[in-house]
Amino acid sequence: QLQLQESGPGLVKPSETLSLTCTVSSGSISDSNYFWGWIRQPPGKRLEWIGEIYYSGTTYYSPSLKSRVTISVDTSKNQFSLRLNSVTAADTALYYCARLWSGYSDYFDSWGQGTLVTVSS
Amino acid sequence: IQMTQSPSSLSASVGDRVTITCRASQSITTYLNWYQQKPGKAPKLLIYAASSLQSGVPSRFSGSGSGTDFTLTISSLQPEDFATYSCQQSFSSPKTFGQGTKLEIK
Numbered sequence: 001q002l003q004l005q006e007s008g009p010g011l012v013k014p015s016e017t018l019s020l021t022c023t024v025s026s027g028s029i030s031d032s033n034y035f036w037g038w039i040r041q042p043p044g045k046r047l048e049w050i051g052e053i054y055y056s057g058t059t060y061y062s063p064s065l066k067s068r069v070t071i072s073v074d075t076s077k078n079q080f081s082l083r084l085n086s087v088t089a090a091d092t093a094l095y096y097c098a099r100l101w102s103g104y105s106d107y108f109d110s111w112g113q114g115t116l117v118t119v120s121s
Numbered sequence: 122i123q124m125t126q127s128p129s130s131l132s133a134s135v136g137d138r139v140t141i142t143c144r145a146s147q148s149i150t151t152y153l154n155w156y157q158q159k160p161g162k163a164p165k166l167l168i169y170a171a172s173s174l175q176s177g178v179p180s181r182f183s184g185s186g187s188g189t190d191f192t193l194t195i196s197s198l199q200p201e202d203f204a205t206y207s208c209q210q211s212f213s214s215p216k217t218f219g220q221g222t223k224l225e226i227k
Contacts, residue, residue: 004163045220046207046218046219046220046221047156047164047207047209047218047221048218049215049216049217049218060214062215063215064215096163096164098164101169104170105151105152105154105169105170105173105211106152106211106216107154107166107169107170107209107211108154108156108164108166108209109166109169109175110163110166111163111164111165112163113161113162113163114163
Protein backbone atom coordinates (compact mmCIF):
# COMPACT_ATOMS: atom_id res chain seq x y z
CA GLN A 1 0.00 0.00 0.00
CA LEU A 2 1.32 3.40 -0.98
CA GLN A 3 2.77 5.45 1.85
CA LEU A 4 3.76 9.10 1.94
CA GLN A 5 5.83 10.62 4.71
CA GLU A 6 6.55 14.31 5.22
CA SER A 7 9.82 15.39 6.81
CA GLY A 8 11.49 18.67 7.63
CA PRO A 9 11.97 21.26 10.38
CA GLY A 10 9.02 21.88 12.66
CA LEU A 11 10.10 25.42 13.44
CA VAL A 12 11.06 28.12 10.95
CA LYS A 13 11.93 31.74 11.68
CA PRO A 14 10.02 34.57 10.03
CA SER A 15 11.45 35.68 6.66
CA GLU A 16 13.29 32.37 6.25
CA THR A 17 12.53 29.44 3.94
CA LEU A 18 10.34 26.50 4.83
CA SER A 19 11.60 23.25 3.30
CA LEU A 20 9.77 19.94 3.40
CA THR A 21 10.29 16.61 1.67
CA CYS A 22 7.77 13.90 0.95
CA THR A 23 9.09 10.36 0.60
CA VAL A 24 6.94 7.94 -1.36
CA SER A 25 7.16 4.23 -0.57
CA SER A 26 5.47 1.13 -1.95
CA GLY A 27 4.81 3.00 -5.19
CA SER A 28 6.63 4.89 -7.91
CA ILE A 29 6.64 8.65 -8.15
CA SER A 30 7.18 8.14 -11.90
CA ASP A 31 3.76 6.55 -12.35
CA SER A 32 2.29 8.46 -15.30
CA ASN A 33 -1.24 8.44 -13.85
CA TYR A 34 -0.45 10.72 -10.96
CA PHE A 35 0.64 14.15 -9.88
CA TRP A 36 2.09 14.76 -6.43
CA GLY A 37 0.80 17.60 -4.32
CA TRP A 38 1.21 19.71 -1.22
CA ILE A 39 -1.75 20.88 0.86
CA ARG A 40 -1.70 22.74 4.14
CA GLN A 41 -4.13 23.48 6.96
CA PRO A 42 -3.56 26.42 9.31
CA PRO A 43 -4.88 25.86 12.83
CA GLY A 44 -8.67 26.08 12.85
CA LYS A 45 -8.88 26.79 9.12
CA ARG A 46 -9.72 24.89 5.98
CA LEU A 47 -7.38 22.86 3.83
CA GLU A 48 -5.47 24.92 1.25
CA TRP A 49 -3.97 23.55 -1.94
CA ILE A 50 -0.37 24.76 -2.42
CA GLY A 51 0.61 23.11 -5.67
CA GLU A 52 1.49 19.90 -7.47
CA ILE A 53 4.16 18.34 -9.64
CA TYR A 54 4.37 15.62 -12.28
CA TYR A 55 7.34 13.27 -12.37
CA SER A 56 8.59 15.08 -15.49
CA GLY A 57 8.84 18.30 -13.49
CA THR A 58 5.67 20.04 -14.69
CA THR A 59 4.28 22.15 -11.87
CA TYR A 60 1.10 24.00 -10.99
CA TYR A 61 0.90 26.43 -8.08
CA SER A 62 -1.76 28.27 -6.16
CA PRO A 63 -1.86 31.86 -7.43
CA SER A 64 -1.86 33.15 -3.84
CA LEU A 65 1.46 31.42 -3.11
CA LYS A 66 3.04 31.23 -6.54
CA SER A 67 5.58 34.00 -5.95
CA ARG A 68 7.02 32.18 -2.91
CA VAL A 69 6.66 28.48 -3.73
CA THR A 70 8.84 25.96 -5.49
CA ILE A 71 7.96 22.27 -5.77
CA SER A 72 10.58 19.89 -7.14
CA VAL A 73 10.86 16.16 -7.72
CA ASP A 74 13.70 13.67 -7.38
CA THR A 75 12.67 10.48 -9.14
CA SER A 76 15.89 8.68 -8.15
CA LYS A 77 14.95 9.06 -4.49
CA ASN A 78 11.19 8.72 -5.03
CA GLN A 79 10.74 12.08 -3.30
CA PHE A 80 9.26 15.46 -3.97
CA SER A 81 9.87 18.65 -2.06
CA LEU A 82 8.34 21.97 -1.11
CA ARG A 83 10.12 25.24 -0.58
CA LEU A 84 8.23 28.28 0.66
CA ASN A 85 10.29 31.41 1.12
CA SER A 86 9.79 34.60 3.10
CA VAL A 87 7.53 32.88 5.61
CA THR A 88 5.40 34.68 8.17
CA ALA A 89 3.23 33.52 11.04
CA ALA A 90 0.41 33.07 8.53
CA ASP A 91 2.35 30.12 7.08
CA THR A 92 2.08 28.19 10.34
CA ALA A 93 0.12 25.09 9.40
CA LEU A 94 -0.09 21.34 9.20
CA TYR A 95 1.51 20.49 5.86
CA TYR A 96 0.41 17.39 3.94
CA CYS A 97 1.80 15.71 0.88
CA ALA A 98 -0.57 13.67 -1.25
CA ARG A 99 -0.92 11.72 -4.46
CA LEU A 100 -3.27 13.19 -7.03
CA TRP A 101 -5.05 10.98 -9.52
CA SER A 102 -5.21 13.04 -12.67
CA GLY A 103 -7.78 11.72 -15.06
CA TYR A 104 -11.36 12.55 -15.90
CA SER A 105 -11.68 13.82 -12.35
CA ASP A 106 -8.76 14.81 -10.17
CA TYR A 107 -8.67 13.72 -6.57
CA PHE A 108 -6.14 13.16 -3.78
CA ASP A 109 -6.36 9.44 -3.18
CA SER A 110 -3.48 8.98 -0.74
CA TRP A 111 -2.14 11.36 1.89
CA GLY A 112 0.70 11.58 4.36
CA GLN A 113 -0.08 12.09 8.04
CA GLY A 114 1.08 15.68 7.90
CA THR A 115 3.80 17.65 9.62
CA LEU A 116 3.26 20.73 11.73
CA VAL A 117 5.39 23.71 10.81
CA THR A 118 5.42 26.69 13.14
CA VAL A 119 6.78 30.05 12.04
CA SER A 120 8.16 31.85 15.04
CA SER A 121 11.31 33.61 16.19
CA ILE B 122 -14.31 28.87 -6.67
CA GLN B 123 -15.57 29.11 -3.08
CA MET B 124 -16.83 25.99 -1.34
CA THR B 125 -19.26 26.31 1.55
CA GLN B 126 -20.32 23.42 3.74
CA SER B 127 -23.28 23.16 6.06
CA PRO B 128 -23.51 22.62 8.86
CA SER B 129 -20.07 23.47 10.27
CA SER B 130 -20.69 21.06 13.12
CA LEU B 131 -23.19 18.35 13.78
CA SER B 132 -24.06 16.13 16.74
CA ALA B 133 -25.48 12.71 16.03
CA SER B 134 -25.81 9.26 17.51
CA VAL B 135 -24.60 5.85 16.39
CA GLY B 136 -27.08 4.49 13.89
CA ASP B 137 -28.31 7.91 12.72
CA ARG B 138 -28.54 8.91 9.08
CA VAL B 139 -26.50 12.04 8.48
CA THR B 140 -26.31 14.41 5.51
CA ILE B 141 -23.67 17.07 4.95
CA THR B 142 -24.07 19.67 2.24
CA CYS B 143 -21.44 21.38 0.10
CA ARG B 144 -22.21 24.31 -2.17
CA ALA B 145 -19.93 25.73 -4.85
CA SER B 146 -19.93 29.41 -5.81
CA GLN B 147 -20.32 28.42 -9.48
CA SER B 148 -21.05 25.25 -11.37
CA ILE B 149 -18.41 22.56 -11.02
CA THR B 150 -20.43 19.84 -12.80
CA THR B 151 -19.43 16.71 -10.86
CA TYR B 152 -15.82 17.62 -10.06
CA LEU B 153 -16.39 17.25 -6.32
CA ASN B 154 -14.57 15.06 -3.81
CA TRP B 155 -15.18 14.27 -0.14
CA TYR B 156 -12.52 13.55 2.50
CA GLN B 157 -12.57 12.38 6.10
CA GLN B 158 -10.08 13.76 8.62
CA LYS B 159 -9.23 12.47 12.07
CA PRO B 160 -6.67 14.13 14.37
CA GLY B 161 -3.16 12.81 13.83
CA LYS B 162 -4.16 10.70 10.86
CA ALA B 163 -3.84 11.09 7.12
CA PRO B 164 -6.97 12.47 5.44
CA LYS B 165 -8.92 9.78 3.66
CA LEU B 166 -10.68 10.02 0.30
CA LEU B 167 -14.28 8.83 0.57
CA ILE B 168 -16.06 9.94 -2.59
CA TYR B 169 -14.72 11.26 -5.90
CA ALA B 170 -16.49 12.72 -8.91
CA ALA B 171 -19.46 13.56 -6.69
CA SER B 172 -20.82 10.03 -6.36
CA SER B 173 -18.10 7.43 -6.90
CA LEU B 174 -17.16 5.48 -3.81
CA GLN B 175 -13.41 5.13 -3.30
CA SER B 176 -12.19 1.55 -3.08
CA GLY B 177 -12.30 0.20 0.46
CA VAL B 178 -14.74 2.81 1.76
CA PRO B 179 -17.83 1.34 3.43
CA SER B 180 -21.04 1.45 1.41
CA ARG B 181 -22.82 3.43 4.12
CA PHE B 182 -21.07 6.47 2.62
CA SER B 183 -22.63 7.95 -0.49
CA GLY B 184 -22.41 11.17 -2.44
CA SER B 185 -24.73 12.95 -4.81
CA GLY B 186 -25.22 16.21 -6.63
CA SER B 187 -24.05 18.17 -9.63
CA GLY B 188 -23.65 21.77 -10.63
CA THR B 189 -23.39 23.74 -7.39
CA ASP B 190 -25.06 21.57 -4.75
CA PHE B 191 -23.71 18.34 -3.36
CA THR B 192 -24.37 16.04 -0.42
CA LEU B 193 -22.46 13.43 1.53
CA THR B 194 -24.68 10.94 3.30
CA ILE B 195 -23.77 8.40 5.95
CA SER B 196 -26.66 5.97 6.12
CA SER B 197 -26.03 4.55 9.59
CA LEU B 198 -23.35 6.20 11.70
CA GLN B 199 -20.69 3.98 13.20
CA PRO B 200 -18.40 4.95 16.10
CA GLU B 201 -15.43 5.30 13.74
CA ASP B 202 -17.28 7.84 11.59
CA PHE B 203 -16.99 10.67 14.10
CA ALA B 204 -14.54 12.93 12.32
CA THR B 205 -14.33 16.06 10.19
CA TYR B 206 -15.54 15.92 6.59
CA SER B 207 -14.38 18.27 3.85
CA CYS B 208 -15.43 18.73 0.26
CA GLN B 209 -13.03 19.80 -2.51
CA GLN B 210 -13.56 20.95 -6.06
CA SER B 211 -11.25 19.99 -8.91
CA PHE B 212 -13.17 21.77 -11.68
CA SER B 213 -10.71 24.62 -11.95
CA SER B 214 -7.45 25.82 -10.49
CA PRO B 215 -6.82 26.58 -7.72
CA LYS B 216 -8.33 23.49 -6.16
CA THR B 217 -10.37 24.62 -3.15
CA PHE B 218 -11.84 22.98 -0.09
CA GLY B 219 -14.85 23.55 2.09
CA GLN B 220 -14.38 24.73 5.66
CA GLY B 221 -15.13 21.27 7.04
CA THR B 222 -18.01 19.74 8.99
CA LYS B 223 -17.16 18.32 12.40
CA LEU B 224 -19.32 15.33 13.23
CA GLU B 225 -19.53 14.75 16.97
CA ILE B 226 -21.15 12.16 19.19
CA LYS B 227 -24.43 13.25 20.73
